[in-house]
Amino acid sequence: MMNKSSQESRVETISEQLSLFALNLKLEQIPISVCAQAKLHMLDAIGIGIASSHYDFAKNILHALMSLQESNDQHYQVLGVPNKLSMRDAILVNGTYIHGLDFDDTHAAGVIHASSSAMAALLSVGQRHNINGQDGLVAYLVAIEVASRIASAANGGFHEKGFHPTGLVGIFGATVLVGRIMKLTAGELTNALGISLSMASGVMEFLEGGAWTKRMHPGWAASSAVTACAMAKNGFIGPRNTFEGRYGLFNSHIDSSNLASLEKCTNGLGQIWEMQNISLKPYPACHYNHAFVDAAVTLRQENAFEIDDIKSIKARISEKQVPVVCEPQASKRIPKNSYEAQFSIHFVIATSLIKGKFTLNELENDTIFDPQILALCQKIEYEIDPKSAFPEFYSGEIEIQLKSGKSLIHREQMNRGSSANPLAKHEVLEKFYSNVERVMSHTAAKKFTEDFLNLEHEKSFINIMNQLKVN
Incomplete structure (x- = not known):
């Protein structure tokens, strides 16, 4: 009989490999330049979420979820407004806000806005577990690396079938982020990824008539990831062949004529950083x-x-x-x-x-x-x-x-903001200041920026969230 250590070292499926990577990655294994870029992208996402808060779509989803609140578990902040919600509802709203203006970053090859779901999950789950800044930074990066690779492996096939990778795939990045923070075992996180497959959603029909549904895709992905991880932690079983299985993600969501490159899901984990292939947006448009x-x-x-x-x-x-x-x-x-x-x-x-x-x-x-x-x-x-x-x-x-x-x-030839034509740091900060000016003074925004760019030295995630409070 195979002993426990042998079982844990056996890696067969894509889910298992992604789970081990997500749980074992340490800050010192990540290049300083990757961490610096990640913090700018995280800051950018927060700024966009705050900017979104005063638009009609933002008010409407907030009012909808406020109308469903029944418990006293309304402790989790919503970006840009004084309202608080239960954890999963706050995640849904914040994910909608971050993606709502189509101003958030994009992984070019995967055509996915992975930061929107990753940050939506991190803001609330990080607050719930009061993680430190270092843990938050690493958790964000594992989400970005996993989601970007899975989206890229489809070779455009998700879009061709009418699926929106930001929602469809974003849940898997958010799941490894939440699973890491919740300290799931590798087996539990593999189950959580399998459970997430049945929750993964996001279709492109929003293009017809300007519907608002695209905006909610990353929020739904992130809030569902929390559910999947809680189920897995409590023994609920999910499929192991989440991605490569007969009815796994790729076989069920792309045409057979556009075969996925499954190796892209795990190639270069821990050596090649997809974070460096993500573009910040200078303009609020596709x-x-x-x-x-x-x-x-x-x-x-x-x-x-x-x-x-x-x-x-x-x-x-x-x-x-x-x-x-x-x-x-x-x-x-x-x-x-x-x-x-x-x-x-x-x-x-x-x-x-x-x-x-x-x-x-x-x-x-x-x-x-x-x-x-x-x-x-x-x-x-x-x-x-x-x-x-x-x-x-x-x-x-x-x-x-x-x-x-x-x-x-x-x-x-190379769009501004891309890896070969990146925005300068001062341009990213100017975008952040412009986005938050409705709810934060320039002095407060500058102080938050300085603190956030030293995220790995922050001892309490609640301290980070407290700086974003709106009265």
């Missing part, structure tokens, strides 16, 4: 549109022409990105709300050319329904870009044909 913001602004700044001088515009983009931001063209040219606008290459280009920028202010109704912008949208077509670096980078090229016959072209 990441596929970012290169086109910079291309449009550059063309406007470097050339003398009036908007009325434009005859037509071509946007060159990868074929893989077309279904998300280019089609159906009729509705992309006339967005009905801010969410449709964020996922319209036509609107983003037209707005950036006319306004010379793309910020949260450009998602207000006076811009979305601006007749000049909508008229310019009608002049924009897209075509497939054979030079695109997708999925490593989200390339974009714009060609403007003027009525004079002159042609203006600008190309962004």
